Amino acid sequence: MSLSKEAIQLITDNALLAAGKALPTNTLAILVPESANVVDLERFQAGRSRFRGTYSTHSLADFSAYVVARAAPDARGFIDQDAMTCAVLFNLGTPIAPGHADDRAVLRLKASAAFAAVQAVCGQNMVQKAMSDWIEDWNQHLAATDENGATMSIAKAIAAVRTITVKASSESDHAVGETRASRSTMDQIEASSKETLPAWLDFKVVPFEGLGEQVIRLRVSVITSGSQPVLKLRWIGEEAQREGIAQEFKAVLGEKVGASAVLSLGTFDAK
Template structure:
């Protein structure tokens, strides 16, 4: 008798004992030979075994409206305010009757073109022409203020940027006393514009940052790096991001209430 036949006889002899143990365990498992292959026959059936799918949108109203037709017991929404996104799992189920988590809806707010342009200019190194053209291109969103706090017309501000002059000055400092000698070299750059133009200092950019959020104003302070390089920096950007996250969370929860959507919301992420 061949060795493979002996092995099969030994395995078959243990099957009754194995089946008894599986029955006592109470879990939906079965012992099958390695040669068996499982085939999913769902594609040949007139209907699916269960409803499943993933809905994605960047619109808060459409995200909430989708819930109207698919509310189920145990569905929950998880809000990630930091990433400006949310995800609802409709077939999450309950602790006693858990679901497969195969039907979800995801919301991810999209940055507006104006806000994306603002972020692109944050801490970017610009020459005079680039900054002047940006002020002209986004004139509907920008207000420019002088060093004295006065509002400057955008056309005047653009001309002032184009006519800036960078004056570099180098020097040496020396300090000598009885016990020490200190010497250093320095280079300073002064930026001026023509006398008929006020000097731009602060740029105020007002726009809708994400689709569905309220309009918001961002202040940018202008500074120089080296010679003929201008830099705009958004003031308190982290605070703006935190406030926008809170606004997103509040608007989404308020929209659920307004549309009579009964759903439990959590702040955080969920993975199954």
């Protein structure tokens, strides 16, 4: 007498159900009849088998306090200076005794409103009204100087931007010889204002919470190629200053976290 596939499966399921075979796992698990799947029984326990989860914040102070409070012997932190983030893994373990790496704290620094504003405007072409409005909106962060380095009030800087005029003139030279004739034309376009235009804007800002104040120097340029003047701000020494902010981020983290976690530059993928 031959048994069908369904009958064999039923006999196997009943045998497993009767045996109730437990598996040698840290979290209680047993074999159950339905295709002999492994089922995690943690959800039926009074508590979890181990602490795990991810704490995420934009606050450097709160992140540091959490890491210090949760200090673990093998805790490791990884700092991404480009993204201004840090991830601390409390149960990463060691190569000999690896952990699950699922108990972690993640810090993602959020740019302050002022720092976001200055980053957004740098390199952008702005008409007079847009530029004067931006200077007026962020006047408490700004100091203006003219081409000679003399300090000027923000009110005068705004007035100068609003009253820019463009003058165009042409000059032609003609030369005639026995066998040839030549002509050259030079167009001159000059932008001026009733007030002295600012050459530099110094923007004082705390880029991220927990870091020190920075002074971002902006070069003011007037572009006269179009039908109306356009202004542009250029961040002087941007790359070097960004690198300095990133280095400060690492230094502040190291000071606040201390021996609660070993910090390294880079990122780590726990797979």
